[in-house]
Amino acid sequence: MMSEETQQQESISMQKEQISEQEMASIKTTEVEEPQVARLTEKEKEEIFKDIHFDFDKYDIRDEDKPTLKRIADWLIEHPDVKLIIEGHCDERGTNEYNLGLGDxxxxxxxxxxxxxxxxxxxxxxxxxxxxxxxxxxxxxxxWQLNRRAHFVVIEGK
Incomplete structure (x- = not known):
């Protein structure tokens, strides 16, 4: 003979199965369209996301780099699912601490x-x-001029 406790456990298990089956029957399956992800081609990387450079011991944007930054901004605005990491770099002159601050x-x-x-x-x-x-x-x-730069890393959306 089954004990009362065992009968209760079986009853609970059966109720859970029924609820699960009912829930599964009520769930409608809908196909979700995947969002369009901006895929950056090698050509776009080369033409749009060029490094910009800085003068010695400076961090102001040079006039000749402003068109590059405009292209980058325009592209990012057209691709709202994309994020960007900007890396600041320096040449070897100066202390590590100073160059980390300058790169920042x-x-x-x-x-x-x-x-x-x-x-x-x-x-x-x-x-x-x-x-x-x-x-x-x-x-x-x-x-050294090549090393004094801001480099762009594109993080594509999902």
Missing amino acids: KRASTTKQYLVTLGVSMDRIQTVSYGEERPLCTEHTEEC
Whole structure:
């Protein structure tokens, strides 16, 4: 003979199964259309998201880089599902601490400029790598100029 407790447990289990079956029957399946995700082509990366460069020990946007930033802002406005990371970089001259601060100012100034062009502030993150990620390792002015930059990393939406 079943104990009263065992009978109660079986009754509860059967009720749960019935409820689950009823819930499943009432759920309508609808197909959800996947949102369009902006896919960035290599050509777009090369043409739109070019690094911008800075003068020695400076973090102001140079006039020759403003058209690049305008293209980036326009593209971001057309692709609202995309976010951006701006990396601030420096050449090897100066202390690590100083260059991290300068890289941060370069990334932040670049972000602010994009915001003035209409890009939402919450879509842009900044990070400073200081002198830690050089593009060029020679000890020449030409090489140092390449390293004084803001680099753009596109984070595509889902």
